Amino acid sequence: MAADAGRLGVLDLQGGVQEHLDHLRRIGVAAQAVKRATELEGLAGLIIPGGESTCLARLLDIFGLSHAISQAYSGGLKLWGTCAGAILLASEITDEPPFLGLIDMAVSRNAFGSQLDSFNRVVEVPAVAVEPVPVTFIRAPKIVRVGAGVRVLLQLDDYIAAAEDEQILVTVFHPELTANLAFHRYFARKCGLTPSDNDAANLDPDWTPQSWMRFAHHS
Numbered sequence: 001m002a003a004d005a006g007r008l009g010v011l012d013l014q015g016g017v018q019e020h021l022d023h024l025r026r027i028g029v030a031a032q033a034v035k036r037a038t039e040l041e042g043l044a045g046l047i048i049p050g051g052e053s054t055c056l057a058r059l060l061d062i063f064g065l066s067h068a069i070s071q072a073y074s075g076g077l078k079l080w081g082t083c084a085g086a087i088l089l090a091s092e093i094t095d096e097p098p099f100l101g102l103i104d105m106a107v108s109r110n111a112f113g114s115q116l117d118s119f120n121r122v123v124e125v126p127a128v129a130v131e132p133v134p135v136t137f138i139r140a141p142k143i144v145r146v147g148a149g150v151r152v153l154l155q156l157d158d159y160i161a162a163a164e165d166e167q168i169l170v171t172v173f174h175p176e177l178t179a180n181l182a183f184h185r186y187f188a189r190k191c192g193l194t195p196s197d198n199d200a201a202n203l204d205p206d207w208t209p210q211s212w213m214r215f216a217h218h219s
C-alpha cells in the first residue's frame with residue numbers, strides 16, 4: 001500500500017463535504033477532499049456525503065469518478081455513504097436504476113416525505129457506540145432490504161437506517177451534522193486507522209446543533 005494509506009477522502013462534488021472533513025479532523029484522522037480520480041490514489045477509505053443523489057450521480061459521471069470509485073473499490077478502498085451517498089451505493093433503488101450498485105441492499109428515496117419532514121432522533125447503536133447516538137435525517141431514504149452478506153447496524157420502526165458489509169458502511173442519516181463522533185471513529189477503524197478517543201480535546205468549544213447551517217444564506 002502507498003505510504004499515505006492512513007488517509008481518508010471525502011467526495012467533494014456536492015453536499016455535506018466540509019462537515020465530514022471537520023469531524024475527521026476532530027478525531028485526528030488525515031483527510032482530503034476528492035474531486036478528481038487521481039485523488040483517490042493511496043486512500044484507505046472514501047466518504048460519499050449526503051446531498052442530492054441525482055445531482056451527485058450526474059457530477060460523478062461528468063468528473064469521470066463513477067468508474068474510478070468502482071475500480072478503487074475493487075482494489076480494496078472502503079466506502080461510507082451517508083444518505084444520498086448510501087443511495088448511490090445501493091444495488092437496488094425503488095422505481096429507478098441503481099447507480100454504483102456496490103452493496104447488496106434496496107433503498108427507497110425520500111421515504112419520510114419532503115424536506116420539512118426531516119427530523120432528529122437519539123438511538124442505540126451497540127456495534128458503533130456505548131452511549132446513545134443522536135442522528136439527523138434530512139429527506140432521507142429508507143433501506144428496505146439487505147442481502148445475506150450485509151449486517152444491519154440500526155433497525156428503526158419499519159426500516160433499516162445503518163448497515164455494512166466487509167468494505168462498505170451506509171447510514172441514511174447524517175452523523176456529521178451532530179456533535180457525536182462515533183460513526184466517524186467507526187469508519188476510520190473499519191479503514192484500519194486509529195482515531196483519537198478524546199472527545200473534549202477535539203470538538204470545537206463553539207459547536208452547536210446549528211453549526212452546520214453556517215454556510216446557509218440568511219436574507
Ligand SMILES: NC(=O)CC[C@H](N)C(=O)O
Nearest residue numbers: 050051052053083084139
Ligand atoms: N440528505 C440527503 O442526502 C438527501 C437525499 C436526497 N433526498 C436524495 O434522494 O438524493
